[in-house]
Amino acid sequence: MRLLMLGGSGFVGRAIVNEALSRDWDVTLLHRGNRRPPSGATVLQGDRTAPDGLAALGAGAWDLVVDTWSARPSAVRDAADALAKRADRYVYISSGSVYADPVDHKAAESGVLLDGSPDDGDVPYPQAKRGGELAVTGAFGEERSLLLRAGLILGPGEDVGRLTWWLDRIARGGPVLAPGPRDLPLQYIDTRDLAVWALEAAVRGLSGPYNLVSRPGHATMGELLEACVAATGSDAELRWTDPERIAAAGIAPWTELPIWAPPGELHEFLYGAETSKAFADGLRCRPVAETVADTWAWLKELGGVSPQRPDRPVLGLSPEAESAALRG
Incomplete structure (x- = not known):
């Protein structure tokens, strides 16, 4: 598998990269260079918030993109638009915060969502994650998008x-x-359990939203x-x-x-949070x-x-x- 990790030197991103490398995947990281990335991956330096921040990707193509971005949704939009014809699937690490208050946990992944826009700039974290979801599905469509609505990650x-x-x-x-x-x-979910499930789900071709947290x-x-x-x-x-x-x-x-x-x-x-869907599809904590x-x-x-x-x-x-x- 050819994985493009947007970020990958921090908490969740690093766990995903480490898991992918343990599977002998071909891993490419695009990151800003603020922290030392895991060894064993191809490292491309670029700031996705800059006008030419994706230039380092060149004409590369990948089986899978994973994105943990939690700031301005427009950065997710730009990356997803640029990669829509160069990657098969996009996994976005979202959040349970995208559900509107009061949350109807019985509705699970079908619950009412916050308003958001892929074109937003600096917005609060919940709206940023919702805007990121919309950016991914807007570029990749529902069938090629996997939205992981994580809870507390430890x-x-x-x-x-x-x-x-x-x-x-x-x-x-x-x-x-x-x-x-x-x-x-x-x-909560251990970041390593999140990484294992995210990659296995992507390989299996799962799509759509999942509440990804323990029971x-x-x-x-x-x-x-x-x-x-x-x-x-x-x-x-x-x-x-x-x-x-x-x-x-x-x-x-x-x-x-x-x-x-x-x-x-x-x-x-x-x-x-209701997590039966993820557990039915193999989540283990x-x-x-x-x-x-x-x-x-x-x-x-x-x-x-x-x-x-x-x-x-x-x-x-x-x-x-x-x-x-x-x-x-």
Whole structure:
């Protein structure tokens, strides 16, 4: 298989490239050169937001294009238009955020979608992903487009600061504010499981949208944080704290306490996606302990310094706020 990866040096893109290389595929990367790309691929440098940003592609042709772009949809439009006659299939890593609020999870992939346009410039993340979907289907048609609506993505290579923040915090040890309830169900996908399914689905010729995330309750908040304690080997003491007490302390879910959302509307939005379609077509999700342990091993290889995407806010609770909440 001849794969063109647009990007490929970051979190999800790198996992896809690594998986493709492990299958002995012929992999070409088009990226801006901000990070070192995986070895073994043909590397072309180009900034897709520039007027001539796709020039490095020349007259090349590919079996498959994979795109993780999450900014201005017009960049997806330009790439898809340029490749429509030079590639067989286009896989776009989209997001469950493209569904309109309130989300009807029972409708699965047929749910009501946000408005968006492939011609948009700088728009919020949900509209950017929806515009990207429309750009791909506009150029490649429904039959040659595969739209992967991912939820929370975790695993080695994470550069957003969710699981990595928890691992860093728990590795420091001591009393840890653990947001309850302990049995709160989570739903996410390991980036490597996403990569495996995406490439296998493309080879099989699957098309259309897929909610690509684990089943609801694949893990719990307790299982996740206990796996962090086990992986780091720290003396951290998880102090399970009720959502009401966390709210009273003014601590924000999802951002100050990454991954966590209290029971209610936000939790249902984040962790209630219907994923039967993807599982019927072969999705498999590894245990949370494996994701956590492998992410910690990867962080240690980096010297314990978590990478951070420059276009995303820094997540996590300050030590001062945590201490105050624990005292309260």
